[in-house]
Amino acid sequence: MAQKRKIDLDSPRKSQRLLAKRVHEQTEDLKKLPETAPRHLDRIASRMWTQLVPVLNKTGITTIQDKAVVESFCMSYSMLRNAWGSIQEHGQTYESESGRIYKNPAVDILSDSQNKIKQLGGSIGLTPESRAAFVDLGKSDGSEDLDKILSKFG
Numbered sequence: 001m002a003q004k005r006k007i008d009l010d011s012p013r014k015s016q017r018l019l020a021k022r023v024h025e026q027t028e029d030l031k032k033l034p035e036t037a038p039r040h041l042d043r044i045a046s047r048m049w050t051q052l053v054p055v056l057n058k059t060g061i062t063t064i065q066d067k068a069v070v071e072s073f074c075m076s077y078s079m080l081r082n083a084w085g086s087i088q089e090h091g092q093t094y095e096s097e098s099g100r101i102y103k104n105p106a107v108d109i110l111s112d113s114q115n116k117i118k119q120l121g122g123s124i125g126l127t128p129e130s131r132a133a134f135v136d137l138g139k140s141d142g143s144e145d146l147d148k149i150l151s152k153f154g
Helices: 014-027 043-059 064-090 105-123 128-133 146-151
Strands: 093-095 101-103
Touching: 043 064, 064 105, 101 105, 105 128
Parallel strands: none
Antiparallel strands: 093 101
16 A cells, blocks of 8 residues: 655655655645534534634645535534433334334434544545644644544534
8 A cells, every 4th residue: 555645744754854844834824724614503513613713724734625525524423422322322223013123223423423524534635644644734823733623513
């Protein structure tokens, strides 16, 4: 399997330094994501947006062009939480009037949401692997890091 390219201004490899420089140059003039969540997001997705976007804006990786990806991530997170609530309330299975056992549809929604979150999160630097690829783009200023913020959501 081919290695993913890392984006690192301090890399000993010239190709990685040049790539990092190009990424910085191409994104520095682009608008940042708005910190106010879009109106159509529900309460859970909106809360995720307001916690996540300031962190993403500090990294310099995401821009207004990534709004749909971040929005989808937040909606997927909300769907995950709602599906989990349904599973907690009704269980993983239910019995029909005829006595047949069926899987709660929320189980599939939960699984699909987890997969979508992993996929979308990786594309905007929210997984350890993708953060490693974006090394150096977001210098820490001692503020609350992404792992602490995500831990607030359970």
